[in-house]
Amino acid sequence: MRKLALMGAMLALSHAGAVKVGVLLPLSGPSSVSGQAAQNGYRLALDEINRAGGVLGKPLEIEIEDDGSAPAKAVPAFVKLVTVDKVDFMAGGVSSAVTIALSGPAKQYDTFMAWIGAAAVPVEDAFADNPYFFHYHPWAYYNFEAILDMFKYLKRSKGAKNIAIAYEDGPFGSAGINDTVAAFKKAGFNVVLTEKFKTGSGNFGPIVSKAKAAKPDIFYWVGYDTDAQPLATEIKQQGLNVGLLYGTPPSWPVGFEKNSLSDREAGLSLWLSSSPLKASRDFVAAYRKKFGNVTEEYFAPLAYVNLMSLAAAVNRAGSTDKDKVAAELAKTNMDTPFGKLTFSKSNKIKYQGFKGENWLHFQFLNDARVPVYPIKFAKTPLVYR
Numbered sequence: 001m002r003k004l005a006l007m008g009a010m011l012a013l014s015h016a017g018a019v020k021v022g023v024l025l026p027l028s029g030p031s032s033v034s035g036q037a038a039q040n041g042y043r044l045a046l047d048e049i050n051r052a053g054g055v056l057g058k059p060l061e062i063e064i065e066d067d068g069s070a071p072a073k074a075v076p077a078f079v080k081l082v083t084v085d086k087v088d089f090m091a092g093g094v095s096s097a098v099t100i101a102l103s104g105p106a107k108q109y110d111t112f113m114a115w116i117g118a119a120a121v122p123v124e125d126a127f128a129d130n131p132y133f134f135h136y137h138p139w140a141y142y143n144f145e146a147i148l149d150m151f152k153y154l155k156r157s158k159g160a161k162n163i164a165i166a167y168e169d170g171p172f173g174s175a176g177i178n179d180t181v182a183a184f185k186k187a188g189f190n191v192v193l194t195e196k197f198k199t200g201s202g203n204f205g206p207i208v209s210k211a212k213a214a215k216p217d218i219f220y221w222v223g224y225d226t227d228a229q230p231l232a233t234e235i236k237q238q239g240l241n242v243g244l245l246y247g248t249p250p251s252w253p254v255g256f257e258k259n260s261l262s263d264r265e266a267g268l269s270l271w272l273s274s275s276p277l278k279a280s281r282d283f284v285a286a287y288r289k290k291f292g293n294v295t296e297e298y299f300a301p302l303a304y305v306n307l308m309s310l311a312a313a314v315n316r317a318g319s320t321d322k323d324k325v326a327a328e329l330a331k332t333n334m335d336t337p338f339g340k341l342t343f344s345k346s347n348k349i350k351y352q353g354f355k356g357e358n359w360l361h362f363q364f365l366n367d368a369r370v371p372v373y374p375i376k377f378a379k380t381p382l383v384y385r
Helices: 002-015 032-051 071-083 096-109 121-126 140-158 177-186 205-214 225-238 278-291 299-317 322-330
Strands: 020-025 061-066 089-092 113-115 133-135 162-168 190-197 218-222 244-247 266-269 334-336 339-341 360-365 368-373
Touching (some): 020 032, 032 089, 032 299, 071 089, 071 096, 096 121, 113 299, 140 177, 162 177, 162 205, 177 190, 190 205, 205 225, 225 244, 278 299, 299 322, 299 334
Parallel strands (some): 020 061, 020 089, 089 113, 113 133, 162 190, 162 218, 218 244, 244 266
């Protein structure tokens, strides 16, 4: 017993003073597919970091909390990580609504945040003057530039001109909807329908009925993974015939590609496991070795890159001093599964990572996500009905 007690004490001493990162993720709720994928990415990165010697000479520690995709749950979880668990840095973050709610506590506690999601413009507004906010995910306007470029291609090549839009009523879907409609119209499209919905409700009957009457060429929806299957089901049941069904959930339902309802639906992704980049192939191999499968959800490699880059910056800084770490993280120039990661100014924040050039458009074809645009990255031509 004495020997066990001594071993426990030695283990505790070995972790004393270890760098701790708090991770806030939606492991439940509407964004849970993204959150679960991100959790795996963090676990993989943690293994690699600690095998390589850890951070500042000790094993890195992470504390993961479930924000439930809900501000009411996220705020106390954030405060607990910062004040009770006394983490040195915060990472994670998927939901825009959650992140907006965290802007107050982040300012109050002067928290260092390396954030992987939350792309709505109100998030950028909320953190515009925060000197310790690093944002890895492209902002919504970068995302939309990529979507508009593809839709312009469909207009030129397929004659697609009429667009119906369905969007969830939170910040993710609603922020900037007026600008979205204006941009489509400026590009020569007719926006024949704009309807909002409550994510997770599954109530798409009225929207699809209106879309059927409006006869769009493209049905464009903005929501979460929980909305994909009920929407596709309603479209099939009502026999809505469009040239392209296009969705932009951060992640898709697990196994959706095997569901016949997904056939020929298109979407947007920062990354696909078929990427030929060496860093991507290395990530896929390591992920398969640890978890026994391969993910198609880009939040897994994004979380992996998030923790790897943060740990490297702390090691270069030689301490957990926030100003020193921020200066080192700002210098990041690393190869990742997405391409090169660097930080530069966006419209309103100082440290923005990936931007619009990283987006790929894919289509569910033959039980897989197949890149179809930009043309130079396409594995097969896009199927337009």
